[in-house]
Amino acid sequence: MLRRQDVGHRVVVRRIVGVSQNRPLFTDALGELVALTETDLTIATAKGTVRVPLTEVHRAKRVPPARRPPAAEVAALELAANEGWPAPVQARLGSWILRAAGNWTGRANSALAVGDPDRTLDAAIDAVEQWYAARGQQPLINAPMPLAAPVNAALDARGWTARPLTLVQTARVPNLLNTLPERTDLPTVELADAPTDDWYALVAEHKGTLPEPAKRVLTGVPVAVFAHVRDAEGDLLAVARGAVTGPDRWLGVALLQTAPAARRRGLGAHVMRALAGWALQHGSARAYLQVEERNTPAVELYRKLGFRTHHTYLTREAPR
Secondary structure (H helix, E strand, O other): OOOHHHOOOEEEEEEEEEEEOOEEEEEEEEEEEEEEOOOEEEEEEOOEEEEEEHHHEEEEEEOOOOOOOOHHHHHHHHHHHHHHOOOOEEEEEOOEEEEEOOOOOOHHHOEEOOOOOOOOHHHHHHHHHHHHHOOOOOOEEEEEEOOOHHHHHHHHHOOOEEOOOEEEEEEEHHHHHHHOOOOOOOOOEEEEOOOOHHHHHHHHHHHOOOOHHHHHHHHOOOOEEEEEEEOOOOOEEEEEEEEEEOOOOEEEEEEEEEOHHHOOOOHHHHHHHHHHHHHHHOOOOEEEEEEEOOOHHHHHHHHHHOOEEEEEEEEEEOOO
């Protein structure tokens, strides 16, 4: 049977799904173990997340990992992503980064568990809890997998829960530019150094009210651009933000959104192509974005645009 230290690793689970002629029927699930409780386990498979009650598990074991990016590359991308979504309040816990932004988004309000916290895991988790409690915030830890598998196991033992699995997806910038069609039938993508009021308003429809710390997150990157697409009357049809960060010059794509009345017209690809062209001019060769695995329409859109999952992370939440 699997144990808590298997969280974050690739596993195979044989599950009992029925009985035929007095014999059990089985099905297998292969993927990354993202949660293990006293009652069930959760696996991120190629077809989606599967939750299996332990009473239905016939056999389960860890298996060799699929081909994965090196741990150093995962860490470097996570650090570049942190620069691309900069919480206005940050502190260090060894190599871990403690972040706060008025509770706007989990990314900007969680401890990034990458590297050595310079103390035992239990002491590090205690320090995270104290730091967020001092700010009146729920303690959160961002745990990239499988890099932070030991962290996930320690959090499981302390009763921390997990928010939905997030996919960190990547694509080559030249490929985006070369494969996405140039749409002359759509309005031009305007790339501005700062967001407009209606840009903020469209983002707020998806992300909720934007407090002052949110605006500091969005505008706090030195090399960033804000995409606007407007119709002939000047109404905003689509937005996005691009930011180039890190030694490897990663393009981070965030908040790619289309107004409800303008969907299914190819505006997402249209904006992505414009961001790729801008990024190439700023020395970027690779792009990333972050999307919840359960957000099926967005995951499918990004797949069509050429993005593939690089690694995943869980945002872990302390018991209340």
